[in-house]
Amino acid sequence: MFISQLTDSQRSNLITRFNRLLKDYSSVQEMLEFIKHCWTFDKGGERSGTSVAWLNLLMACSSSRRELYSLVKEELHPIKNERFSLFEMYHTYHGHIPMANNDPEMALDILYRVIIKDTPRHILDEVRTVLYQVKKIRPELEKNSRYVRLLEIVSGVQ
Known part of the structure; x- marks a missing residue:
């Protein structure tokens, strides 16, 4: 399955795993490279869960936050989720x-x-x-x- 075929919930779960990897391995550069070269940024569909996940990752990632933000800022859309x-x-x-x-x-x-x-x-x-x-x-x-x-x-x- 390709990233572009994932639902909002599945994308959100994948981004949440990035956050866990950061906490466990501090692999910021590897994560940034993956996002830069492999992540497909979706232009349609529901994206509230994905926005929450990107937001959580941005808040957790103090080193290289600016670089991460430049990659994902267009993916940040209004959040309809009450649990963030x-x-x-x-x-x-x-x-x-x-x-x-x-x-x-x-x-x-x-x-x-x-x-x-x-x-x-x-x-x-x-x-x-x-x-x-x-x-x-x-x-x-x-x-x-x-x-x-x-x-x-x-x-x-x-």
Whole structure:
């Protein structure tokens, strides 16, 4: 079976395995090479689960995150899944530097791509926390149209 024939759920499971490999073997370069040369980026169909998996991988991958993001950012689409968390995007623990602190503009761009008006309230609360971190680290981003749109969503304006 080819990657292009996988369902959203199967793609999501495969990306989740990348995340486990990263934790077990720290094989970032091999993973990036596989994504770059073998992954087929789907232009249609349901992609919410795949977006969640890419988001989790991006939050977990602190080294080479920018390179990974450049490969997968077009795969990030609105997430309809209620069972995901942005915890690793804003929380510091055991040497983990969250994306909101390390690369606030990337965090903002990711949220802009995946968060929509109908996002569950508990996730919007996490978005608010990430926006606070982004503003704290890079105050000038508060005027950015992506920041403004996300703030309107979490405030219930949009």
